[in-house]
Amino acid sequence: MRIIVTGASAPVRQGLHLLLSAVDGWHVEQLRDVDHRAGRARLRRADLLVLDLDPWPNGLTPLRRLALGRGTPIVALVTSATEARVRDALRAGAVACLAKERVAEDLVDAIVSATSPHP
């Protein structure tokens, strides 16, 4: 499975890369700028996107645009997973929205369930 991690913060991308690469069979790439031309081609080949929405709410606009595309599932990350922010992220098109604090525990499960064929 090809996963692309993207967002404004380099340390976050770096951490996500390490975390998800540890899973067998997952191929992870970092993408700094989703609007970059080369980036768009890579995005098209991805099975799933992990998008850092920070600094809130800067990530919402790219999230909306990406969600309008070919239907690649997007998992969003926020610093504070308040009800309002999670709702905003889901409305913008994310299949899940997690707090960064919970990434180590929950992100892998979230990706698995987002990419499993639904009954």
Place this chain on the structure above:
Amino acid sequence: MLDERRLRRALDVGQTVVSELDLEVVLQRVLDMARDLTGARYAALGILDRERKGVERFLTAGIEPDVHRAIGDPPHGRGVLGLLIADPRPLRLDDVSSHPQAYGFPVNHPPMRSFLGVPVLVRGEAYGNLYLTEKQGGDAFDEGDEEVMVLLATWAGIAIGNARAYTEEQERRAELERAVRALEATTAIARAVGGETDLDRVLELIAKRARALVDARDLVIVLREGDEMTVRAVAGEMGRDLLGTRLPLEGSISGHVLRTRRPERLAQVSSVLRHSLSDAGAARTGLFVPLVFRGRPLGVLSAYDHAGGEEFTAESESLLESFAASAATAVATAQTVAAEGLRRSIDASERERQRWARELHDETLQQLAGLKVLLSGARRSDDAAAVREALATAIVQLDDGITELRRLIADLRPAALDEFGTKVALEGLIERVAETSGLAIDLRVDLDFDEGRSEERHPAELEDATYRIVQEALTNVVKHSGATRVQVAVVERDRRIEVTVRDDGRGFDVEAPVEGFGLMGMRERLELVAGTFSVESAPGEGTTLTATLPVVAGRPGGAAAGDGRAR
């Protein structure tokens, strides 16, 4: 005919009578003179009532007090006396009791036979009649007596007229003086209170003035606070520990005065009050006047014990009432300002708190969350090189975070300001801003305390305000101006601190309605310390911000570090 001796006497008498201004003295002297000039045993003056039909007052001379008492009621002006009222012309009788109109005398009345009556006109109008009886030596009154009495009556009329005019004038003058005193007290309060908007100070001034105005031993001001009243100012001998004492609206004199909005004068201060204000226990008399502003009862001025020992007069009451009217205006104004000031400072600090919360969230919390993602990833990884790289990134992140938090904390409360004063704190600020922004910043600080010209540090609010103004101005320069050079000057002269921040940036249109919280906050901060604030700028012209802060009484400087300033 008048002989020369009597005429001379009469003229003397006339002079003394006419020059007398006290009405009662005039009247008594006229009676004495009448007896003296005619040899009458008894003399009387009947003063007419308003309708000029009866006698309102009956003054006598020559009748002993016990005889007077025995006679009882004075005559009402019927009978022979009434004759003169109906027909005001001199009347001479040999035997008054044989006159057809005579009623006869009361039982204990001394015998009276010979009679002479003359009318007294004042400014052409009937005032009363002079009656003489019992000419000594037994004979009846003669023509000479009548002439001298007519003369005396004329002078009496003039004298009475003068005395009346004088009395009226006195009354008018007293009234005028009252009005002037009330006006003086009022303007004094206006002047003294003037721009003063600190409620406690205003109340103190009012208490002092009011006490002096009515000569009270003590004056207490209570203000209504909800359904209670609180003692807010005390002038006089009562202790200041009375301040803050609460009184119920029900069952207290002040409460009653507040409710009815009418003044009260008490000869004996009630026990209710004595319980509420224990120090007033010694007070005997009281004068209570409501403070009413636009129909709204604010409180009560309570004066205790007139300094002269007697009760408060109606005059004191009306004086204090007119004073209370302007005092109420001052109180209402100060109350509004106090409430407004409080609301603003709450607003301002609430906004500041929101800003800190936002910054803590947006900067610090985000950074920590990102760090956790990074380290969580590193823990899962088998790639030693990648882990080392992640740890290096984490350290850089931590460094940034620490710097950011330091900045935020300095922003909240610059430690240097507390410990070393304004100058050192400003130097630190300038250094930090210059470092992060690359701006060239000139700083000139010339403050009396820092330069050793004064032993006193400025109050904490003032030091705070000075620092914050410079800080906020620099924030704007960095954020909006695109300037390369900034000049900051903080100079104290003539008990005023002038802050100037001038940049050479792009400037902006100060007339444009957009004013963020930065400029607004500065304006408010300066209002709270009674300072002034102005911004001069135009697109392409750079920006100059000027603020002046009046210096109020400070606190002893001494060793600045650890001086335990309460904040």
